[in-house]
Amino acid sequence: MTLFVAIEGADGAGKATAATNVREALARRGISAVVISFPRYGQTSGGFAIGQFLAGQFPVTVTPKAAAVLYALDRLESVSFVSQAAQDHEVVIFDRYIASNMVYQASKVPASEALALMSWIYQLEINTFGVEKPNVSFYLNTSLEFARKLMALKGQRSYTDKQYDAHEADEKLQLAVRQNYDLVTKSGLAGPWHVVEAASGCVLRSPSDIASEITDHVLEQLRLNKDENRRSTTSRA
Numbered sequence: 325m326t327l328f329v330a331i332e333g334a335d336g337a338g339k340a341t342a343a344t345n346v347r348e349a350l351a352r353r354g355i356s357a358v359v360i361s362f363p364r365y366g367q368t369s370g371g372f373a374i375g376q377f378l379a380g381q382f383p384v385t386v387t388p389k390a391a392a393v394l395y396a397l398d399r400l401e402s403v404s405f406v407s408q409a410a411q412d413h414e415v416v417i418f419d420r421y422i423a424s425n426m427v428y429q430a431s432k433v434p435a436s437e438a439l440a441l442m443s444w445i446y447q448l449e450i451n452t453f454g455v456e457k458p459n460v461s462f463y464l465n466t467s468l469e470f471a472r473k474l475m476a477l478k479g480q481r482s483y484t485d486k487q488y489d490a491h492e493a494d495e496k497l498q499l500a501v502r503q504n505y506d507l508v509t510k511s512g513l514a515g516p517w518h519v520v521e522a523a524s525g526c527v528l529r530s531p532s533d534i535a536s537e538i539t540d541h542v543l544e545q546l547r548l549n550k551d552e553n554r555r556s557t558t559s560r561a
């Protein structure tokens with residue numbers, strides 16, 4: 325059975341880097357893994373609409389619920405792509421997944437409405453759209469200060485020429501995103517969660533150090549899954 329792993333975090337936390345390094349670390353152990361990054365900007369109509377929205381070019385005002393639907397549509401359109409990846413690989417690593425949708429949209433409404441909106445989005449994606457649940461999620465926790473430095477290292481994006489997109493430019497949103505990741509990880513929504521610190525004290529950890537912490541958890545989860553499969557095969561025999 326394929327393991328679905330989600331790597332989550334604020335903009336510029338180093339998720340794409342961690343996802344690639346984890347995939348390579350698994351490959352070195354003979355475990356086949358693939359990285360799928362959401363949004364899939366150029367691949368789905370939802371992804372295209374999100375690119376327009378983040379570039380500030382969507383033709384109508386996008387409320388938090390409308391944004392949630394666009395992001396969820398991107399994943400709905402990707403269901404068969406994900407299921408093909410699951411047939412071809414032992415591990416599918418998502419660079420952002422459903423929790424990004426829950427956290428970012430919840431960060432645009434008053435704190436008292438955040439949990440209700442998060443659970444609405446989770447129901448929409450899992451129950452209504454039939455998107456695959458992650459088996460384990462990692463939150464790459466980083467301060468806004470470090471994230472700004474990493475964002476500055478990012479190359480040109482496909483959907484905007486600006487240095488910062490609509491979410492990245494919004495400092496208040498970036499702070500609320502950190503509070504809401506804290507809320508989901510503590511409440512276990514869209515989990516189970518492991519929190520991975522991007523920095524140790526006031527020094528950013530190396531990409532390989534971060535990836536090896538995540539890889540160790542993934543290997544442990546693969547072992548647990550194999551034990552579980554063996555147990556259920558034995559009890560059926």
Ligand SMILES: Nc1ncnc2c1ncn2[C@@H]1O[C@H](COP(=O)(O)OP(=O)(O)OP(=O)(O)O)[C@@H](O)[C@H]1O
Pocket residue numbers: 333334335336337338339340341342474475477478479528529530531534
């Ligand atoms: N731990 C790290 N130490 C130093 N540089 C890093 C680290 N992690 C990532 N980087 C660099 O920071 C930049 C942004 O990283 P990355 O694209 O992985 O972030 P991200 O979280 O996926 O960003 P976003 O969500 O905004 O797309 C890249 O140039 C990457 O090489």
Ligand SMILES: Cc1cn([C@H]2C[C@H](O)[C@@H](COP(=O)(O)O)O2)c(=O)[nH]c1=O
Pocket residue numbers: 335362363378395396420421422424425426428429491492
């Ligand atoms: C998948 C997903 C993403 N977002 C947000 C998070 C970012 O601010 C942007 C785009 O992500 P990228 O990593 O910078 O390409 O969109 C979201 O709100 N909901 C989602 O489902």
